[in-house]
Amino acid sequence: xxxxxxxxxxxxxxxxxxxxxxxxxxxxxxxxxxxxxxxxxxxxxxxxxxxxxxxxxxxxxxxxxxxxxxxxxxxxxxxxxxxxxxxxxxxxxxxxxxxxxxxxxxxxxxxxxxxxxxxxxxxxxxxxxxxxxxxxxxxxxxxxxxxxxxxxxxxxxxxxxxxxxxxxxxxxxxxxxxxxxxxxxxxxxxxxxxxxxxxxxxxxxxxxxxxxxxxxxxxxxxxxxxxxxxxxxxxxxxxxxxxxxxxxxxxxxxxxxxxxxxxxxxxxxxxxxxxxxxxxxxxxxxxxxxxxxxxxxxxxxxxxxxxxxxxxxxxxxxxxxxxxxxxxxxxxxxxxxxxxxxxxxxxxxxxxxxxxxxxxxxxxxxxxxxxxxxxxxxxxxxxxxxxxxxxxxxxxxxxxxxxxxxxxxxxxxxxxxxxxxxxxxxxxxxxxxxxxxxxxxxxxxxxxxxxxxxxxxxxxxxxxxxxxxxxxxxxxxxxxxxxxxxxxxxxxxxxxxxxxxxxxxxxxxxxxxxxxxxxxxxxxxxxxxxxxxxxxxxxxxxxxxxxxxxxxxxxxxxxxxxxxxxxxxxxxxxxxxxxxxxxxxxxxxxxxxxxxxxxxxxxxxxxxxxxxxxxxxxxxxxxxxxxxxxxxxxxxxxxxxxxxxxxxxxxxxxxxxxxxxxxxxxxxxxxxxxxxxxxxxxxxxxxxxxxxxxxxxxxxxxxxxxxxxxxxxxxxxxxxxxxxxxxxxxxxxxxxxxxxxxxxxxxxxxxxxxxxxxxxxxxxxxxxxxxxxxxxxxxxxxxxxxxxxx
Amino acid sequence: xxxxxxxxxxxxxxxxxxxxxxxxxxxxxxxxxxxxxxxxxxxxxxxxxxxxxxxxxxxxxxxxxxxxxxxxxxxxxxxxxxxxxxxxxxxxxxxxxxxxxxxxxxxxxxxxxxxxxxxxxxxxxxxxxxxxxxxxxxxxxxxxxxxxxxxxxxxxxxxxx
Ligand code: FES
Ligand code: FES
Numbered sequence: 001x002x003x004x005x006x007x008x009x010x011x012x013x014x015x016x017x018x019x020x021x022x023x024x025x026x027x028x029x030x031x032x033x034x035x036x037x038x039x040x041x042x043x044x045x046x047x048x049x050x051x052x053x054x055x056x057x058x059x060x061x062x063x064x065x066x067x068x069x070x071x072x073x074x075x076x077x078x079x080x081x082x083x084x085x086x087x088x089x090x091x092x093x094x095x096x097x098x099x100x101x102x103x104x105x106x107x108x109x110x111x112x113x114x115x116x117x118x119x120x121x122x123x124x125x126x127x128x129x130x131x132x133x134x135x136x137x138x139x140x141x142x143x144x145x146x147x148x149x150x151x152x153x154x155x156x157x158x159x160x161x162x163x164x165x166x167x168x169x170x171x172x173x174x175x176x177x178x179x180x181x182x183x184x185x186x187x188x189x190x191x192x193x194x195x196x197x198x199x200x201x202x203x204x205x206x207x208x209x210x211x212x213x214x215x216x217x218x219x220x221x222x223x224x225x226x227x228x229x230x231x232x233x234x235x236x237x238x239x240x241x242x243x244x245x246x247x248x249x250x251x252x253x254x255x256x257x258x259x260x261x262x263x264x265x266x267x268x269x270x271x272x273x274x275x276x277x278x279x280x281x282x283x284x285x286x287x288x289x290x291x292x293x294x295x296x297x298x299x300x301x302x303x304x305x306x307x308x309x310x311x312x313x314x315x316x317x318x319x320x321x322x323x324x325x326x327x328x329x330x331x332x333x334x335x336x337x338x339x340x341x342x343x344x345x346x347x348x349x350x351x352x353x354x355x356x357x358x359x360x361x362x363x364x365x366x367x368x369x370x371x372x373x374x375x376x377x378x379x380x381x382x383x384x385x386x387x388x389x390x391x392x393x394x395x396x397x398x399x400x401x402x403x404x405x406x407x408x409x410x411x412x413x414x415x416x417x418x419x420x421x422x423x424x425x426x427x428x429x430x431x432x433x434x435x436x437x438x439x440x441x442x443x444x445x446x447x448x449x450x451x452x453x454x455x456x457x458x459x460x461x462x463x464x465x466x467x468x469x470x471x472x473x474x475x476x477x478x479x480x481x482x483x484x485x486x487x488x489x490x491x492x493x494x495x496x497x498x499x500x501x502x503x504x505x506x507x508x509x510x511x512x513x514x515x516x517x518x519x520x521x522x523x524x525x526x527x528x529x530x531x532x533x534x535x536x537x538x539x540x541x542x543x544x545x546x547x548x549x550x551x552x553x554x555x556x557x558x559x560x561x562x563x564x565x566x567x568x569x570x571x572x573x574x575x576x577x578x579x580x581x582x583x584x585x586x587x588x589x590x591x592x593x594x595x596x597x598x599x600x601x602x603x604x605x606x607x608x609x610x611x612x613x614x615x616x617x618x619x620x621x622x623x624x625x626x627x628x629x630x631x632x633x634x635x636x637x638x639x640x641x642x643x644x645x646x647x648x649x650x651x652x653x654x655x656x657x658x659x660x661x662x663x664x665x666x667x668x669x670x671x672x673x674x675x676x677x678x679x680x681x682x683x684x685x686x687x688x689x690x691x692x693x694x695x696x697x698x699x700x701x702x703x704x705x706x707x708x709x710x711x712x713x714x715x716x717x718x719x720x721x722x723x724x725x726x727x728x729x730x731x732x733x734x735x736x737x738x739x740x741x742x743x744x745x746x747x748x749x750x751x752x753x754x755x756x757x758x759x760x761x762x763x764x765x766x767x768x769x770x771x772x773x774x775x776x777x778x779x780x781x782x783x784x785x786x787x788x789x790x
Numbered sequence: 791x792x793x794x795x796x797x798x799x800x801x802x803x804x805x806x807x808x809x810x811x812x813x814x815x816x817x818x819x820x821x822x823x824x825x826x827x828x829x830x831x832x833x834x835x836x837x838x839x840x841x842x843x844x845x846x847x848x849x850x851x852x853x854x855x856x857x858x859x860x861x862x863x864x865x866x867x868x869x870x871x872x873x874x875x876x877x878x879x880x881x882x883x884x885x886x887x888x889x890x891x892x893x894x895x896x897x898x899x900x901x902x903x904x905x906x907x908x909x910x911x912x913x914x915x916x917x918x919x920x921x922x923x924x925x926x927x928x929x930x931x932x933x934x935x936x937x938x939x940x941x942x943x944x945x946x947x948x949x950x951x
Contacts, residue, residue, distance in 0.1 A: 020886075022883050022884060022886075023883065023886065025891070026882065026883040026888060026891070027879075027883065029888055029891030029894050030867065030879040030882055030883065030888065030891070030894060030898065031827065031867060031868055031870070031879070032826065032827025032828065032866055032867040032868045032894075032895040033826075033827065033868070034826075034829075034891050034892070034894075036826075036829065036892065038820075038826075038829075038830070039820070039826035041824070128817075128821075129810070129812075129813075203926055204890070204892075204926055205829075205831045205837065205839060205890065205892040205893050205924065205925065205926045205927070206829070206831070206890065206892040207830075207831070254890070254891065255890065256829070256890040256891070256892030257889070257890040257892060257926050257927055259926070288833045289831065289832035289833045289834070289837070290833055290834075503890055504888075504889035504890025504891065504892075504927050505889070506889070670886045671886065673886075674886045674889060674927075674928060674932060677928060677929035677930075677931040677932065678889060678926075678927045678928050678929045679929075680929055681928075681929030681930065682926070682929075704832070704833065704834045704836075705832045705834050705836035705837060705924070706834045706836060710924050710926065711929075712921045712922075712924060713916075713917040713918075713920040713921050713923070713925075713930040713933070713934065714917045714918050714920075714921040715921075716917070716929070716930055716931075718913065718931050718934060718935075719929070719931050742929075
């Protein structure tokens with residue numbers, strides 16, 4: 001099991017930072033009392049169901065709802081024709097390039113459907129059963145058109161999916177630094193590879209569920225929405241519905257996992273809200289798992305071509321990347337930026353590669369839209385560069401670690417990275433996995449006819465995209481900030497309202513740790529609230545591993561400001577100048593005399609009942625602070641894996657998994673470690689199990705959990721984790737993000753290990769997922785081909 | 791629509807209702823009885839989020855009809871008087887074996903059955919027992935650890951008694 005648990009604390013006695021405090025969220029969840037949206041009911045609530053296109057590409061000739069409307073219990077049915085003049089379109093939030101062509105995305109299809117799962121009609125009924133029954137009776141006449149599935153083939157396909165997007169190419173953003181052409185001339189060799197980054201279905205265990213209530217007198221919408229970004233969702237809903245933002249309240253109770261998939265605008269968000277107003281009833285829509293496969297936006301889906309200009313000694317002088325990023329049928333929220341910024345910007349990984357050129361083809365296809373999924377571009381980038389490093393080692397007959405060592409970034413601050421322990425984490429992972437001793441071990445196994453392999457990779461990423469001005473330059477229509485509001489009750493108890501919005505992260509605990517540390521008060525004096533746009537002043541949300549670096553920092557600075565004001569009130573009670581006031585362990589005293597103390601609560605009471613007031617001060621200690629960071633921080637780490645491949649069946653077993661991660665200061669090490677475990681398993685899912693398959697007609701073959709293999713307990717090991725700590729200077733907590741590290745690191749580590757095990761067969765690379773049939777076929781193929789040594 | 795009379799016990803409390811023949815047990819519990827201590831994570835019986843205990847055996851409430859539960863005794867994770875469950879809940883929290891908590895009711899109920907049958911499971915036995923319960927958040931590491939620690943603390947209590 002866990003050999004190097006970080007779960008201990010050397011923090012100072014009064015500090016909760018660095019302590020593995022048990023989560024306050026847990027008891028209610030363990031008792032099954034979670035406040036998930038599908039658990040909620042409102043009086044007179046109706047149920048909705050969505051009719052989806054069964055075809056990947058088809059023209060709608062007619063939609064007939066008469067028979068369906070007659071089903072007992074049906075309240076009404078909305079079609080594309082009904083709403084097309086009343087609602088705007090779903091629009092992307094990130095337009096990462098000058099000439100991006102945005103195809104129209106109506107809330108319900110009118111003329112054409114563009115993927116299996118595309119929305120056609122919305123039924124509202126008294127019960128979920130009646131709504132489902134009615135779906136069966138809606139008659140839609142389609143003229144079926146040819147479908148385009150593959151992102152590379154789509155560019156030369158005679159089928160054009162949207163009239164306005166020629167060759168199905170929505171854009172071709174470029175990125176470059178240095179001079180790749182010159183590097184290629186100076187290089188001893190160009191090493192090329194092609195990689196497929198497999199399409200993934202994010203699969204949070206809680207399917208999306210939405211509950212809308214519209215008050216006709218206040219003309220106000222209350223929308224329970226499982227969103228990572230409530231304030232952004234409010235804006236997008238307002239834009240699409242055409243209703244003013246202050247008349248929309250987004251409420252986010254417990255959310256059962258998000259992983260990026262719950263931060264995009266979906267048609268169901270709009271339809272449920274609209275239906276509540278239109279039919280004058282609260283409306284609930286709950287996604288079924290198979291709908292989650294068909295309509296919750298997918299992740300990854302790249303074809304990547306890479307050229308490396310290398311010297312004989314393994315130094316990489318330059319890199320050229322050509323990406324074909326599958327966008328699916330429409331441009332989803334962040335879809336254009338994920339490949340063209342997040343992936344290409346980080347495609348040089350942890351390495352100093354001076355000359356770089358990248359071209360990203362943003363390609364529309366008749367598939368589920370693809371958008372940010374845990375890691376969002378960084379997994380695609382890290383996989384690319386780490387597979388490339390292995391290939392360089394292979395071609396030049398060098399040790400893979402040596403090639404990495406030769407190119408790794410060691411000087412900080414680097415132009416991309418504020419700080420890091422890139423080399424140290426690699427050495428640490430090598431030591432923990434016994435890199436030196438491994439070849440002997442491998443040799444011994446081989447003598448017994450067993451095939452083990454080792455993979456050791458490095459990753460870095462940047463979290464908390466900032467500053468806001470840069471987001472503007474990148475075409476990303478949001479800010480890089482986060483909010484904190486601290487309200488101090490007259491009894492001195494504290495409530496934090498944060499724009500960071502958890503889906504299982506444990507913010508109610510970790511944010512309380514930050515405030516309890518600042519205020520030097522017991523944890524139980526601090527309450528944390530999130531996920532209510534009426535209660536929280538302004539906010540961005542949770543993604544990009546930004547909650548702690550941005551939201552946590554906002555909370556910390558806000559607390560400092562509250563204390564600063566509190567000191568002024570304390571000075572009145574202590575009858576001294578404010579600069580003579582000190583604060584320790586929840587009490588104020590003077591620098592001269594720390595025996596006479598006044599508890600925080602007494603000062604809070606005075607501020608709330610201000611019979612005395614510091615000059616020029618307002619009553620109360622409440623404060624709002626919005627932190628707009630000037631820069632990002634770069635967590636890093638190295639993951640090392642040993643696998644065994646059963647060459648008779650192709651089955652891969654993970655024997656050891658070592659994760660060394662550096663996310664700076666950890667607020668709650670146990671929660672940080674949990675993020676690593678969970679992320680790593682999602683990454684292992686991509687590497688070994690998860691395969692999203694379409695047939696040539698665009699039918700999603702992996703349309704349920706029967707056909708799409710999520711990682712399960714019996715195919716996984718326990719993990720060995722270790723943490724390094726290089727605090728960032730870009731925020732006063734010294735924290736970096738950790739939520740995405742595992743999904744970024746695991747795929748290349750696993751694939752590298754499997755390919756190492758298969759080296760005797762001359763197999764250098766296999767595309768993910770490395771399922772037994774795929775490995776088995778490769779071994780059979782190798783055995784029939786010359787060069788196999790076994 | 792044809793309905794049937796169903797009487798059953800959930801967490802020690804008796805309920806009776808007229809139920810549509812086609813209604814799944816999990817929908818009956820959640821929609822009709824307002825018992826939401828069991829979740830729905832899939833529609834193909836893969837995820838285990840709906841796991842309950844039916845007459846002492848863990849079962850997926852999405853794979854049976856409500857009418858089939860007539861006369862049966864059901865327990866969910868909302869049960870508070872079961873020593874094995876309580877021990878599991880304690881170690882799930884101590885070992886951070888839940889993040890979003892959506893899989894948790896099912897995980898806990900399946901683990902309870904395991905510990906009732908095998909009070910000293912090995913890591914492999916735990917992993918094997920839980921393979922019908924999907925967790926997308928924790929990577930299972932801490933769940934396995936928590937079940938193992940719950941078993942150990944139950945053993946300790948037993949030895950002390
Ligand atoms: S909901 Fe019952 S197994 Fe998934
Ligand atoms: S804790 Fe989220 S699915 Fe298990």
